[in-house]
Amino acid sequence: MSASSPSLEKKSKATNLSEPSNPSRPDSISEGSAIGEGLNSRLSYLKWYLTSKDSWLGDYDYLYLVTPNVWPLNRKYKHHKTPFYGLHDEVPILLTIILGLQHALCMIGSIVSPPLAIAGGAFYLDSATTQYLVSAAFITSGIATALQVTRVHLTKTPFFIGTGLLSVVGPTFDILPIAFNYTSMRYKDGTCPTAPDGTPLPCPDAWGAILGSMLCTVWIQILMSFVPPKTLNRIFPKVVTGSLLLLVGIYLVGNGMQNWGGSSNCHGGDGFYALCPDMAAPKPLSWGHPKLIGLGFTVFVSIVLVEQFGSPLMKSSSVIIGLFVGCLVSGLTGYWSMSNIQAAPAATFLWVHTFKLSVDGALILPLLIMFVCEAVSCMPDILATAEISNVDIEGTEFNSRIQGGILCDGLGSLISALGTGPPMVSQAGNNGVISLTGCASRGAGWCAATFLILMGIFGKFGAVFGSMPPSVLGGMQVFLYSTIAVAGLRVLGLVRYTRRNRFILTVALGIGFLDIVQPDWFSQMLTYDGDNVALAGFEQGINLIVETPFIVAAVIGVFLNLVLPNNASQMDDSIKDQSGHAVMEKEN
Template identity: 25%
Template sequence: MEEKTEQPKGIIYGIYDRPPLRDTLFAALQHLLAIFVAIITPALIIAKAMNLDLALTGFLVSMSLFISGVATFIQCKKFGRIGCGLLCVQGTSFSFIGPIIAIGNAGGLPLIFGACIMGAPVEMIVSFTFKYLRKVITPLVSGIVVMLIGLSLIKVGMISCGGGNAAMASGTFGSYQNLTVSAVVLISVALLNCSRNKYLRMSSIFTGIVIGYILAYFLGMVDTSAFSAKDFTSFNVPVPFKLGVKFNLSSFIAIALVYLVTAIEATGDVTANSMVSGEPVEGEKYIKRVSGGVLADGLNSMIAGIFSSFPNSIFAQNNGIIQLTGVASRYVGYFIAGMLIILGLFPIVGIIFSLMPSAVLGGATLLMFGTVAAAGIRIVSSQELNRKAVLVLAISLSFGIGVELMPDILKQFPEAIKTIFSSGITTGGLVAIISNAVLNVKE
């Protein structure tokens, strides 16, 4: 048993406490409402970008929930050196969406899962060497990459607002219906976020999507004929490599950089979680906790690829819920994990959200992706912006946003090169690392 530390002011239940069942379930439900949409959104975006059918989309959503539950349990429970042992919730990562879509368009779902499995050891290795890698992936570099993640995904959000790829094909893209629904969702989320009621703020994205979904239904945008009676009674059995797996070097390179950055983000998230939970943020115990958290982050992403899902990462927003509720008990994490696993085992959950029109998703994701970009700007602005930093920022954004705006710039290159550099996140991130290491600007 780990040694307990003194609880900070405001914490009602520390990480080793077992709250009463009522308090546990209430806290777990709040965490679930805050993360549910974020967990399923990457799978929905990737599926819609690849024009996958309803059954396959529903399965990917279900596996996202199931794997998030497994990953959360591993982080909270802590198995030996694996896991951080905090109330640390994991979910499908937004950071990988750009590279995954590029890989998927080149080689389909099996190549995506292969890249996720192949790249995961990168983060696992980083868990033992993160002290040294922080000299290469500095806060400036990680801030630029986070900014590029948000900026490149805004385009994805706008496409969803207009109705998605299906609307483009049918000629209804940007219709009044699609734009109205996405606007209602966006405004609902924004207004709820401004509320003084902490519970409305925490569930703002979920509630906004429900409002948009209901509106879309009454506008005749939801095709319920896709439902069948067996959807309500069937059961998902997670099977390793159910959708196949393929490996190649170019897809690995395209995704490996994102794993590096995710490791740095996970370090920050575990640090923040330790701080709000009253645990030390320096010393041997802290280093072991961070190392275990990042190691579990990588391992969980490998498990995700094996079970036909996408890479996972620690969710930062749950740290805010710990502060609001005063409940830091990792025992609550077991209940969150159980809820996610149960939801993932029933196909009907995935199908309901797969039927959701792209415009509904677009209204929420546009705001979410803008928030990601803003987080990157905050990280960059927290650093000293001398001439070198400004030059690194300018070069990285130019290359990263450049390939996003004009992907045909790589048209003459071999397919392997296009797979690696077609994502602005990968291109801009690599340029940021190299330029930050090479440039020597004298003031």
């Protein structure tokens, strides 16, 4: 829908604080007057903006945001239509702060989950380093989000950095399969340390290798941002991007369930990890114990109840509310160890902990493919945010938003790697907040970025997530990872199921599912153990590609999409569009 729609324009003006008829507002803000009045008029406007009741509160119905969806409280808002604030509309200051916090809260689950999975499930890092990685993820997410919302124009070029939308940026989950497979490989070959009984020990150097390799490979995504979106869509159609999202979600649900059962360390573990999460825990239990499963269900069920009965503010932060309930129940029943929280610093920042950077040849190909996939997979999220923000979703300006978003993600990953954090990607998880509150203003995005940075600086905040029982974290992760799989299904739902597309999906998903159900099927194929370091690194890279579900599926899908002819078949004639006419496959 175009942003120039008369009905939307009328609605936007109705809620815009810049309405000239406001008698209490200085004339300096009317059209063209800012230049004419000069510095005094600007100061007069600033004084009015910071002290006026109208600028702080406006006419927004704040009670709507906190009214639960429970009869009879919800009767008043049964047919309520929230006012719409566009990208550049002036939003009441209080509403901007509330919604900025709301956007930040809705991101917490997706920000903390990757570093916690990396630290605990892949590299077995100590609690202090885990807490630091969570804080670093918040800080770098805030910086990348601010850059995305601002939309910086590259001088004397048609290119931008950022979408200029209320787009949020957070750690990508796509790094997790690579990290898990890579550390598994390093523990097997002895380059990551283990205890005499075989128990994995912390391996920070492996994370340093991923960071160093990311710094070398992220440039491919930065370069891809200058490729026209139509070309990217032709090479990476929805049949490819949808399948990789689906595979990432399914793969990670298994990892989330490992935590839900108690911890991935203690599933079949012995010695210190014979019980979950370890023998030193306040209440160690065996993996899958009913009490541990119950703790995870408190999170999952709470999310469902909030979605059904919660107020608009509660619904858009249902994940963090579910996490809070799980933490509360587990705390009251004695499953928490407060020592890590007490030992955490009150404030922290980037580089409090550092890692020895290195470049591992085995990581180069998988990371290159991952960053190529990131450049394409963010496009549907940017489209969804643009559509719900009521701006054009086609044409030159929209293409520049896609270009700016891909470039911002690439630079965000570069900044994050320099700040010891995981790679970044644009996310559409905050679109529910925009839809429920009717606010797509960039002011709320800047406010959200500020809150994210502050959450990262306050060290105790990250320590809470680093100390929570794995079962509580697992309940949240299973929900979040399932949303990734659903996003893949949504994208695949846009695919026209011609014979050609069915064949591509069958082959790509077949191999991808094979990796998920039998992850060691390729372990005996390439087993070189000679003295040629370069050849050994190359074979490790091939193994990492083949054994990472979404990467091998993306490679197969892109290859088949490029080489298979677009010949029509009789099956294609039976595919109908919404008007009932046959759809022929002309492009993917």
